[in-house]
Amino acid sequence: MKNSFIVGVGEIDPKPIPARSALTIAAAVSVGALLDAGMDLRQVDTVLTGYSLVEPVPMFADALAEYLGMEPTMATTINSGGATGAALVRLADATIKAGLSENVLVAWADNRSSGSMTSAMQERLRDFAHAEFELPYGATLPALYALIAQRYLYESGATPEDLAAIAVVLRSHARLNPTALRKEQLTVEDVIRSRVIATPLHREDCCLISDFGGALVISASPHGPNHPAVAVSGTAELHEHEHIHQAQGLLDGLAGRAGLVALESAGLGIDKLDFVQLYDSFTITVALQVEDLGLSGRGQAGADFRAGRYSLGGPLPVNTNGGMLSGYSGGIHHVTEAVLQLQGRAGRRQVADARFGLVTGIGGVMSSHSALVLERSGR
Amino acid sequence: MTRRHEVIPSSISQPFWDAVDREELVIQRCAVCRSYQFYPRERCLQCGADDPEWVTVSGQGSIYSVTNVQTGDETYDLALVDLAEGPRMLTRIVGGNRPAETGLDVEVSFETLRTSDRRLPVFKVADVS
Numbered sequence: 041m042k043n044s045f046i047v048g049v050g051e052i053d054p055k056p057i058p059a060r061s062a063l064t065i066a067a068a069v070s071v072g073a074l075l076d077a078g079m080d081l082r083q084v085d086t087v088l089t090g091y092s093l094v095e096p097v098p099m100f101a102d103a104l105a106e107y108l109g110m111e112p113t114m115a116t117t118i119n120s121g122g123a124t125g126a127a128l129v130r131l132a133d134a135t136i137k138a139g140l141s142e143n144v145l146v147a148w149a150d151n152r153s154s155g156s157m158t159s160a161m162q163e164r165l166r167d168f169a170h171a172e173f174e175l176p177y178g179a180t181l182p183a184l185y186a187l188i189a190q191r192y193l194y195e196s197g198a199t200p201e202d203l204a205a206i207a208v209v210l211r212s213h214a215r216l217n218p219t220a221l222r223k224e225q226l227t228v229e230d231v232i233r234s235r236v237i238a239t240p241l242h243r244e245d246c247c248l249i250s251d252f253g254g255a256l257v258i259s260a261s262p263h264g265p266n267h268p269a270v271a272v273s274g275t276a277e278l279h280e281h282e283h284i285h286q287a288q289g290l291l292d293g294l295a296g297r298a299g300l301v302a303l304e305s306a307g308l309g310i311d312k313l314d315f316v317q318l319y320d321s322f323t324i325t326v327a328l329q330v331e332d333l334g335l336s337g338r339g340q341a342g343a344d345f346r347a348g349r350y351s352l353g354g355p356l357p358v359n360t361n362g363g364m365l366s367g368y369s370g371g372i373h374h375v376t377e378a379v380l381q382l383q384g385r386a387g388r389r390q391v392a393d394a395r396f397g398l399v400t401g402i403g404g405v406m407s408s409h410s411a412l413v414l415e416r417s418g419r
Numbered sequence: 420m421t422r423r424h425e426v427i428p429s430s431i432s433q434p435f436w437d438a439v440d441r442e443e444l445v446i447q448r449c450a451v452c453r454s455y456q457f458y459p460r461e462r463c464l465q466c467g468a469d470d471p472e473w474v475t476v477s478g479q480g481s482i483y484s485v486t487n488v489q490t491g492d493e494t495y496d497l498a499l500v501d502l503a504e505g506p507r508m509l510t511r512i513v514g515g516n517r518p519a520e521t522g523l524d525v526e527v528s529f530e531t532l533r534t535s536d537r538r539l540p541v542f543k544v545a546d547v548s
Contacts, residue, residue, distance in 0.1 A: 170458070176535035
């Protein structure tokens with residue numbers, strides 16, 4: 041079975057710049073990815089993008105193609121919440137394997153902190169709660185994840201300090217990342233003392249809302265003048281519910297399922313992974329993923345983070361760029377970071393001889409799930 | 420600033436809201452396979468039969484999970500409650516003589532909240548008998 045290959049990557053510095061639009065960020069990172077791939081715009085036949093929460097652009101992929109002066113034969117906008125990033129790569133891989141595409145531009149960007157419509161954007165974040173049967177109760181997205189966290193603590197015996205340990209490790213990684221938003225030292229006590237959003241989640245248990253932007257060029261052949269190509273070895277998606285009160289098995293292994301299916305589709309044992317980039321909307325999201333992937337026992341994620349199991353330099357680094365908990369909203373940066381790691385371009389946060397990585401995306405309230413197994417190609 | 424969310428019933432959910440106004444909790448139950456479902460749909464999720472019936476339920480339930488939400492304006496207990504009949508609702512725990520905790524039994528009540536423009540079914544921790 042033919043692979044698809046990531047041959048170029050572009051990323052934006054997430055620090056907000058006034059009057060920057062989602063579209064201009066997307067255009068900038070797209071041009072960066074094409075330059076990185078040593079390719080011309082005209083070689084791209086397919087444009088796949090995510091969506092903007094801030095700007096009313098209903099057909100984002102078409103708008104980006106127009107902005108860049110492209111006339112693709114396929115332009116699709118994916119809206120899968122936080123699963124969008126990995127789902128975009130999955131779709132690119134599928135269209136290449138189906139023979140529909142030769143060279144795909146994947147891009148996702150948004151200006152969630154510098155955008156002028158931030159209050160409208162906050163309202164749209166609330167849309168993840170059911171308008172008729174959840175929103176009227178004052179459901180907010182962090183509160184819904186807090187409900188999951190409370191049940192997790194109840195069932196597992198883990199503590200809020202266990203969740204805090206996750207934020208602490210991820211922040212230590214951010215300190216090695218020149219473009220991370222939050223680099224100041226974080227302790228468990230700092231997390232527990234930060235403002236309570238909804239018990240047991242504090243401010244530092246929650247990802248930041250920032251600008252973000254990432255782009256990839258994905259191709260049927262592993263060409264590329266500068267860096268090793270990264271093969272898409274396995275992908276998966278899973279959609280079990282949309283709204284939290286409709287979920288059947290929130291704590292029944294759901295958080296790890298897409299990752300396990302992606303590993304199976306790649307024919308790769310989880311022990312072969314050199315790093316994992318796990319969607320980290322909240323500390324609970326990470327805890328459930330490492331446990332449901334079978335990497336930690338139930339209730340043990342925090343203890344394993346404390347013990348250094350998931351730290352850079354440890355057995356299986358998690359979120360090597362500091363994750364969304366240290367900046368980079370959306371989740372596309374988990375994909376771009378994975379590519380940089382596999383290409384040996386991760387600077388001080390480089391995982392030695394990284395060959396295999398897992399990337400996940402989770403949207404809504406544990407609603408949509410996507411996962412990728414990426415592999416360094418050649419060399 | 421707390422925003423009041425407008426509840427806009429649909430044709431399929433109107434009976435639910437009419438019952439709330441009468442201080443009754445009604446849930447759909449399939450006429451063919453007898454399974455309960457919430458939120459309301461035109462067809463049974465289990466067997467596909469059309470037009471599930473509306474039945475008045477006991478109002479009893481238990482807390483699957485509860486969180487204390489602390490916004491700038493107010494503090495409240497948001498919860499997932501499993502009805503005795505099976506379906507789960509996202510709701511609030513209000514009043515009561517003891518703090519809301521996962522696992523406790525609850526009973527339905529009907530109140531207007533600051534976040535809504537109409538009365539909603541909410542739940543109170545049941546008295547220990």
